[in-house]
Amino acid sequence: MKIFLDTADLDEIRRANDAALIDGITTNPSLIAKVAGDRDPKEIYREIAEIVDGPISAEVVALDRETMVEEGRKLAELHDNIVVKVPLTEDGLKACRDLSGDGIDINVTLCFSVSQALLAAKAGATFISPFIGRLDDISGEGMQLIGQIRQVYDNYGFATQILAASIRHPMHVVESMLIGADSCTLPPKVLWQLSKHPLTDTGLDAFLADWETLDVEL
Numbered sequence: 001m002k003i004f005l006d007t008a009d010l011d012e013i014r015r016a017n018d019a020a021l022i023d024g025i026t027t028n029p030s031l032i033a034k035v036a037g038d039r040d041p042k043e044i045y046r047e048i049a050e051i052v053d054g055p056i057s058a059e060v061v062a063l064d065r066e067t068m069v070e071e072g073r074k075l076a077e078l079h080d081n082i083v084v085k086v087p088l089t090e091d092g093l094k095a096c097r098d099l100s101g102d103g104i105d106i107n108v109t110l111c112f113s114v115s116q117a118l119l120a121a122k123a124g125a126t127f128i129s130p131f132i133g134r135l136d137d138i139s140g141e142g143m144q145l146i147g148q149i150r151q152v153y154d155n156y157g158f159a160t161q162i163l164a165a166s167i168r169h170p171m172h173v174v175e176s177m178l179i180g181a182d183s184c185t186l187p188p189k190v191l192w193q194l195s196k197h198p199l200t201d202t203g204l205d206a207f208l209a210d211w212e213t214l215d216v217e218l
C-alpha cells in the first residue's frame with residue numbers, strides 16, 4: 001500500500017520524506033497556487049522530484065485534448081517520476097489515452113463515480129483519484145465509491161491503481177485500506193495524525209515517570 005503526500009509545500013515534503021514515510025507526491029493547481037508566489041510551477045515540480053524518489057503528480061490546466069497533451073508532454077519532460085494528472089472529462093480521457101500511449105503515467109483526477117472510474121481504466125490511466133472527502137461533504141458515500149471501484153476493477157482485471165484522494169481524517173485512510181484502495185494521498189496534517197493515540201502518550205508518560213524513580217541514565 002502506497003502513501004502519497006497531497007501538497008506542494010516543500011518543507012512538509014522534506015519532513016515526511018525524512019521519515020521515509022511517503023512513496024510519492026500528488027499536487028493540484030490549488031495546492032501549487034498556495035505555495036508558488038512568483039515562482040514558476042515547473043521549478044516547484046523539479047524541486048519536489050529532487051526530494052522524493054517516487055511518482056509526483058502534476059496537473060494539466062487546459063480543457064481541450066490537444067493542449068492537455070502538449071502540457072502533459074512538457075510536464076513529463078521535467079523528470080522521469082512525473083505523473084501527468086488530467087481531469088475526468090471527455091477531453092481528459094482522450095488526453096489520457098494519447099499520453100499513456102506515449103508511455104507517460106497518468107493520474108485521472110476529480111473522479112466521483114464508478115462509471116467515471118471505469119472509463120479512466122479503459123483510457124489507460126495508471127491511477128484513478130476518487131475524491132472521498134468532497135463526496136462526503138455533499139452527503140455522498142465516498143468510501144462506498146472506493147469499494148465499488150475496487151470491485152469493478154477486480155471483476156474485469158483492470159490494472160489502474162485506486163488512489164484514494166480528498167482524504168480528511170485518519171479513518172478515511174484506514175477504511176480505504178480495508179476496502180482495498182491501492183494507495184491514499186494525504187494532507188500532511190492527516191499523515192501525522194495517523195501516528196497519534198492518547199494511550200501512547202499516557203503510556204509513555206507513565207514509563208518515563210517510573211524510570212525517573214531509578215535515578216540512573218542509559
Ligand code: G3P
Nearest residue numbers: 006028133134165166167
Ligand atoms: O489532490 C486532490 C485531492 O486530494 C484534493 O483534496 O481536500 O481539496 O478535497 P481536497
